Amino acid sequence: MKILVCISKVPDTTAKISFTDNNTAFNTSGVQFIMNPYDEWYALVRAVELTEDGKGETTVINVGPAANDAIIRKGLAIGADKAVRVDAEPKSTHQVAEEIANYAKDKGFDLILTGKETIDYNGSELGAMVAEMLDQPYVSYATHMEVEGTTASIKRDIEGGVELLEVDLPAVVSAAKGMAEQRIPNMRGIMMAKRKPLETVPASAGAEHVAVKSYELPAAKGSVNLIDAENMDELVRLLHEEAKVI
Amino acid sequence: MHTYVSTDHLRFLIHEYLKAPAQIENYEKFEGYDAEAFDMSIDAAEQIGNQHLYPAYRIMDQEKATCENGVVWTHPLLAEGLKAMTEGGWLSSTAPAEMGGSQMPLVLHNTASLIFMGANANIAAYAFLTVGAANLILAYGSDELKALYLPEMYSGRFQGTMALTEPQAGSSLTDITASATPIGDGQYKITGQKIYISGGDHASVDNVVHLMLARVDGAPAGTKGISLFVVPKHRPKGKTASEGWEPNDVITAGIYGKMGQKGYVAAHLMYGENENTIGYLVGEEHRGLSYMFSMMNEARIGTGIMATGCASGAYYASLKYAFERPQGRHPSQKDPNQPQIPIVEHADVRRMLLLQKAVVEGSQALLLEASLWEDIALNDSSDAAKQSHLMLELLTPIIKTFPSEYGTMAVMNGMQVLGGAGYCNDFPLEQYYRDIRVNAIYEGTTGIHGMDLMGRKILMGKGDVLKALSARMQADIEACAKTFPDEANALGASAVALAKTTTKLMGILQKDGPEAYLADASLYLEYFGLVVISWHWLRMANVASEKLANGGKLSKKFYESNILTMQYFIEYELPKTRGLHARLNSDKRVTLDASPELLV
Numbered sequence: 045m046k047i048l049v050c051i052s053k054v055p056d057t058t059a060k061i062s063f064t065d066n067n068t069a070f071n072t073s074g075v076q077f078i079m080n081p082y083d084e085w086y087a088l089v090r091a092v093e094l095t096e097d098g099k100g101e102t103t104v105i106n107v108g109p110a111a112n113d114a115i116i117r118k119g120l121a122i123g124a125d126k127a128v129r130v131d132a133e134p135k136s137t138h139q140v141a142e143e144i145a146n147y148a149k150d151k152g153f154d155l156i157l158t159g160k161e162t163i164d165y166n167g168s169e170l171g172a173m174v175a176e177m178l179d180q181p182y183v184s185y186a187t188h189m190e191v192e193g194t195t196a197s198i199k200r201d202i203e204g205g206v207e208l209l210e211v212d213l214p215a216v217v218s219a220a221k222g223m224a225e226q227r228i229p230n231m232r233g234i235m236m237a238k239r240k241p242l243e244t245v246p247a248s249a250g251a252e253h254v255a256v257k258s259y260e261l262p263a264a265k266g267s268v269n270l271i272d273a274e275n276m277d278e279l280v281r282l283l284h285e286e287a288k289v290i
Numbered sequence: 291m292h293t294y295v296s297t298d299h300l301r302f303l304i305h306e307y308l309k310a311p312a313q314i315e316n317y318e319k320f321e322g323y324d325a326e327a328f329d330m331s332i333d334a335a336e337q338i339g340n341q342h343l344y345p346a347y348r349i350m351d352q353e354k355a356t357c358e359n360g361v362v363w364t365h366p367l368l369a370e371g372l373k374a375m376t377e378g379g380w381l382s383s384t385a386p387a388e389m390g391g392s393q394m395p396l397v398l399h400n401t402a403s404l405i406f407m408g409a410n411a412n413i414a415a416y417a418f419l420t421v422g423a424a425n426l427i428l429a430y431g432s433d434e435l436k437a438l439y440l441p442e443m444y445s446g447r448f449q450g451t452m453a454l455t456e457p458q459a460g461s462s463l464t465d466i467t468a469s470a471t472p473i474g475d476g477q478y479k480i481t482g483q484k485i486y487i488s489g490g491d492h493a494s495v496d497n498v499v500h501l502m503l504a505r506v507d508g509a510p511a512g513t514k515g516i517s518l519f520v521v522p523k524h525r526p527k528g529k530t531a532s533e534g535w536e537p538n539d540v541i542t543a544g545i546y547g548k549m550g551q552k553g554y555v556a557a558h559l560m561y562g563e564n565e566n567t568i569g570y571l572v573g574e575e576h577r578g579l580s581y582m583f584s585m586m587n588e589a590r591i592g593t594g595i596m597a598t599g600c601a602s603g604a605y606y607a608s609l610k611y612a613f614e615r616p617q618g619r620h621p622s623q624k625d626p627n628q629p630q631i632p633i634v635e636h637a638d639v640r641r642m643l644l645l646q647k648a649v650v651e652g653s654q655a656l657l658l659e660a661s662l663w664e665d666i667a668l669n670d671s672s673d674a675a676k677q678s679h680l681m682l683e684l685l686t687p688i689i690k691t692f693p694s695e696y697g698t699m700a701v702m703n704g705m706q707v708l709g710g711a712g713y714c715n716d717f718p719l720e721q722y723y724r725d726i727r728v729n730a731i732y733e734g735t736t737g738i739h740g741m742d743l744m745g746r747k748i749l750m751g752k753g754d755v756l757k758a759l760s761a762r763m764q765a766d767i768e769a770c771a772k773t774f775p776d777e778a779n780a781l782g783a784s785a786v787a788l789a790k791t792t793t794k795l796m797g798i799l800q801k802d803g804p805e806a807y808l809a810d811a812s813l814y815l816e817y818f819g820l821v822v823i824s825w826h827w828l829r830m831a832n833v834a835s836e837k838l839a840n841g842g843k844l845s846k847k848f849y850e851s852n853i854l855t856m857q858y859f860i861e862y863e864l865p866k867t868r869g870l871h872a873r874l875n876s877d878k879r880v881t882l883d884a885s886p887e888l889l890v
Contacts, residue, residue, distance in 0.1 A: 058291075074845025114326055121330055228337045231379030231392040234330045238322050267629075 045100035045191065047091040048153040049124065050144055050174070052080040052134075053108060053115045054164040067258045079115045082159025084122065085226040086219035091157050092123035093224060094191055100154075101125045105147060107132055107140045113242065120237035121229035127240065132247035135254075137165075141173035142249040149178060154213045155196065160185050160220040168218070175216035183211050187222035291610060294344055294603040295408035297336050298844055299651050300401050302852070303658050304328055306842055307833050310397045310662055317669040320395050328398055334378060335402035339409030342374035347410040347603075350553030351721050355492065357545045362491040362555055369494040371413035375406070376446035381417055385428065389440055396588075397661040400595060404654060407599025411725060412553030414599070416449060418592050419489045422585060423450025423501045427520065430573035430581045432476065435520055438531055439499055449495040452589070453484040453502035453521070453559065454582070460486075461738050463579060464512050468504035468561065470519060470569055480504060480521055480569040481562035483543075488732075490557025491523065491542040497535060498523040500559070503582065506575050518578030519569030521561060539566035550724030587682060590690035590733050591660055597729035598653040601697035601704075604722035605646035608704035611717070612639055615708075633707070642703040644858040648827065649700040651852075652859065653693040655826040660689050680755045681762075684747045685822065687739035692819035694729035695736055701726050740811030743818065745804070748792060760789060763825050770832040777831075777860040781824045784867050788821050791874050809882040810874055817870040824864045831856035 055061070056076040064071045079088075091102040104119035106112050107130040116127045130143040148156060156178075161168040168184065175182030187206075188199035191213070198209045198217065211217070229237075271279045283290045292298075304310045311325045346367035355364045375381060384399050385391025406414035424443040427435050442448040459465040468482025482504060484490075491498055500521045509515030524535035543558040561567040573581055616630035633639045660682055667679035705712035705719040712719040730736050748756045763785055771778035795814065799807035834842075834852040842849065 074847070114329060117326060118330060118333070121334075226341075228341070228374070228378060229330065229334045230377060231331065231334075231383050231394065234327060234334065235322050235392060237330070238324075238327065 045095060045155070046151070046153045047095055047100065047102045047155045047157060048144075048148055048151070049083065049088045049091045049102060049104045049119070050156065050158040050170060051083040051088065051104050051106050051115065051119055052159075052162045052164075053077050053106065053112050054080045054162050057163065061261065063259045063261075067260065068256055070259070077115065079118055080159050080162045080164075082161060082163070082219060082221075084119070084159075086221065086223035087157035087159050088119055088122055088124065089224035089227050090189060090219060091155070092227070094155075095125070096123055103128060103153075105130065105144055107134050107143045109133060110244075116242060117237045118229060120240045120242070121233040122227050123233065125240065127242040129242065129244050130247060131244050132249065135252055137167050137169040138173060138254060139249045139252055141170055141177060143247060144170075145174050145177035146248045147245060148174070154194075155191070156180075156214070156216045158216070158218045160218045171216050171218040178214075178216070181211050181215045182217070183209055183215065184218045185220045186217050187220050189217060189219075189223060291613070292606050294339070294606055295336075295405050295599070296602075296606075296651070297332055297405065298848055299654060300332060300404060300658075301329070302830075302833075302842075302844055302848070303655055304332075304397070304401060306837060306844075307655065307830055308397070308659055308662055310395070310658070313662060314395050314397070314665055314669075317665075319393050319669055320665075323395055323398065328401075331394070331398055332401060332405070335380070335405045338374050338378055338380075339405045342371045343406060343409035343413050346371055346413060346553075348718060348721065350410070350412045351550075351725075352715075354552035355545060355555045357542065357555075357557075360542050361493055362542060362545055362557065364492045364494050364555065365553055366494075368413055368416065368492070368553060371410065372416060372446050372494065375414070375417050376444075380406075381421060381424075381446055382444035384421070385424070385440070385444060389428070389436075390444060395662075395665045397658055397665055400591065400657060400661040403592070403595045404599055404602070404657070407596045408602040409599075411596050411599055412551055415551070415554050415596060416489050416492075417446075418596070419452065420446070420448070420450035422452065422589055422592065423499060425588065426501050426518070426581060426585055427572065429584065430518070431520070432572075434529065435570060435572065438526055439520065439522075442497065442531065443499065447495060448497045448499050448522075449489050449492065451487050451489050451498060451500045452582070453487050453490070453500040455486050456483060457485055461735060463503065463516065466503055466505060466516055468502065470504040470506045470517060470571075472506065473568075476571050478504075478506065478519060478569045478571060479562065479565065480519065480567040481565070483561070484559045486546065487557045487559055488554065490545075490555060490559050492555055496524075498540075500540070501572070501582075502561075502569065503578050504569065509576055513579045515576055516578045517575045518572040518581050520572055521567065521569040525568050538568060539564045548728070550721065550727060586733070587664065587686050590686050591657060591664075593729050593733045594653065594657050594689045594693040596732075597693040597697040597726055598650060598657060600722055600726040600729070601646065601653070601693065601700045602650045604701040604704040604719055604726070605643070605650050607718050607722070608646065608707040608712070609634075609643055611708050611711070612643060615711075639707055641858075641862070642707050644855060645703050645862070646700040647851075648855045648859040648863065649693075649696045649823075651830075651855065652823040652826050653697065655830055656685075656689055656692065656823060659826070660685060677758060680750065681759060684750060684755050684759060687743040687747060687815055688819045688822050690733060691730065691736050691739045691815055692823060694726075694732075695816065696819070696823075698723075698726050698730060736815065737812050740813075740815040741808050743815050744795070744808055744811045753796075756792070760785065763821075766825060766829055770828045773832055773835050774828060774856070777828055777856065780860050780864060781821070781828055784821050784824065784864055787867065787871050788817060791817065791871060794875055806879065806882060809879065813870050813873055817867050817874065820864055820867050820870075824860055827856040827859045 056078050059075045062071040095102045102124045103126050104124040105128045106116050134140050158171040183198050185200045186198045190197045194213045196211050200207050314320045350365045382391040383394040420443050470478035502519050502521045503516050505515050506517050523540045525538040527533045541560040546556045612634035615633050617633050663678040663682040666675045701722045711717050767778045767782045831853045834849040838849045
């Protein structure tokens with residue numbers, strides 16, 4: 045079985061978010077970047093579980109500059125067999141999807157996995173776009189997946205229960221919490237990652253259709269006013285007169 | 291804000307301050323350890339710390355280890371934490387590839403150790419002990435001992451310990467009486483008791499392997515008659531592990547009710563109570579202490595790391611509190627209707643926070659440079675490498691005691707930041723305070739290290755090593771003087787004053803003998819430590835300044851914080867050397883001449 049796992053580079057969850065260039069670009073100064081957790085913890089680890097010990101081959105793919113190689117190497121340290129980086133600055137999900145689809149279309153992957161979303165833009169768009177471009181079925185938000193022959197059995201959480209699905213391969217699946225248990229790279233994996241192939245391919249996507257006009261930060265949160273538990277009258281007054289919720 | 295350690299600072303030290311990957315890149319043993327491998331390893335260590343060690347820190351203190359009917363029960367989270375460290379390859383990280391190890395440079399291993407010890411020394415210390423014991427077997431054990439024990443230790447199934455202390459022989463190992471009677475084939479009947487044995491027994495592993503000092507029958511008195519043995523709790527039935535293991539008459543009399551580190555047991559062990567304890571000689575008879583001490587640099591760096599980790603955790607706990615706790619107003623604000631301000635707004639609170647940060651990050655710099663020196667010394671035969679080894683030897687007393695003594699003071703200040711809350715167990719400061727204290731006792735007390743520094747280390751090569759360190763410091767001070775003239779002048783003056791003090795004390799040694807010379811060795815050690823840490827801070831700030839001007843991997847705020855911390859240390863801590871200088875240069879010998887009878 046051949047699996048392609050799409051991995052993104054995202055700011056660490058503790059990064060302070062700000063913008064530059066008249067609020068049209070994310071300020072990366074001093075920001076620590078990590079592999080998108082949904083890509084890493086669920087999509088990649090499940091792919092490795094399905095292909096390790098000679099059962100198949102997992103390839104990780106990233107669209108980005110050479111600075112992303114450290115994130116890609118982490119994917120190899122976790123257990124991917126090889127890696128591909130499409131040498132392009134990611135500007136929109138459509139462009140990234142097109143690069144991935146262009147790479148994958150003639151490689152014979154049985155499965156293409158993504159995280160359910162990236163933790164920076166939370167678009168949940170990539171998997172669907174890649175599936176459409178490759179004319180393959182798409183299942184989102186998978187929390188469990190087994191593969192038997194050319195069929196994947198998938199569970200996903202729905203309101204009040206669990207939905208069971210079967211999908212013919214090849215297919216594109218986005219992974220959510222529950223798909224796998226996070227793996228921390230061990231030293232053997234880290235040192236092995238240096239020896240695994242990381243291929244760089246040129247960009248091939250067409251014209252860009254989406255442009256960012258500007259970003260806005262959410263409004264600052266107000267300060268907390270602690271009211272003594274014995275002073276219910278004051279609490280009621282503030283809720284009525286200042287918060288105006290009663 | 292970090293939770294228990296700043297990996298930003300560790301990366302700064304590795305990549306920008308020490309340039310460690312470039313310094314070791316030509317050593318064949320460390321092939322593949324480039325900057326990216328360093329970063330990935332630090333990331334992996336941090337993940338283990340965040341997920342498997344730090345969450346267990348408070349729990350292991352509240353649900354402490356117990357001993358029932360000779361069986362030591364530790365918290366189940368210990369086994370989970372050790373499993374994560376083992377699966378991550380950290381128990382065998384520095385071991386040779388042919389033993390299944392990763393041949394990791396010590397500087398990287400110890401960077402990870404600073405993370406592990408910061409997250410939870412009550413787990414990381416067990417791993418540290420096993421690695422130390424395995425290293426002794428690897429260095430001096432027979433092929434048979436290596437084959438029997440190392441795979442089990444590297445896989446985390448066997449715990450390693452260092453069994454040195456006896457009821458009558460603590461700091462004075464000369465007085466060890468545990469005995470070993472030869473019974474042939476490299477085996478000995480062992481009899482005796484060992485006390486305060488860290489990790490000495492616990493049910494989270496299949497076996498405990500004691501690297502034990504004992505005297506072979508008829509051995510000469512003193513340290514020259516001491517031999518080193520592997521004494522397992524369960525011994526092999528045959529020559530190979532596959533033949534199974536049987537009890538070896540090692541009895542746990544109990545564990546100690548310690549002030550801190552309650553998840554990390556210290557056991558009282560009895561050997562040969564039924565005349566059926568077998569020990570296996572490591573190396574040659576009568577050379578045990580030299581074997582043990584060849585590993586002491588590593589062990590003492592390890593103790594410094596444990597103390598620094600604890601102080602680091604305390605710093606970040608108190609820093610978080612200082613930003614969240616509103617209390618009081620600025621002295622100029624007289625209006626009680628104005629809201630209270632976070633306590634970090636008070637200068638005295640910032641002083642206590644800066645003290646902690648300076649001690650923690652200064653210690654980290656000292657520890658990682660020492661680790662790098664060890665890597666260079668063990669893999670290079672150049673004069674520069676020999677010099678690195680001698681520097682490490684000279685500074686080992688500082689490496690062990692500065693983080694332990696000043697780390698304790700740092701945690702005390704962290705507790706003070708929290709006020710009453712710091713004294714209560716709703717917050718972790720009281721635990722950090724209890725946990726760090728033992729580091730000034732582990733691996734030789736501060737007094738022992740003071741005597742080591744003055745009695746051996748500064749005299750090495752007839753003082754040439756000390757002169758080389760002074761020359762290196764002087765060159766660095768001159769290099770930093772353009773950017774930080776005031777601080778460079780202050781450190782330069784302190785270094786000169788220390789040199790003059792050393793010369794005066796040498797005169798006392800010649801004239802009045804070792805008792806007078808060594809009477810205030812602990813104070814000299816403190817003086818030396820303050821100068822050495824100031825030297826690191828000045829160099830770090832110089833790098834930070836250069837990165838601010840030309841760009842670095844970290845944020846502007848990080849570098850500015852680094853420079854601020856240097857200024858704090860030179861302004862607030864280095865001046866303490868003046869008091870020490872006055873005492874050490876005084877002709878009044880109050881403690882030396884004091885009659886014990888007057889201590890009433």
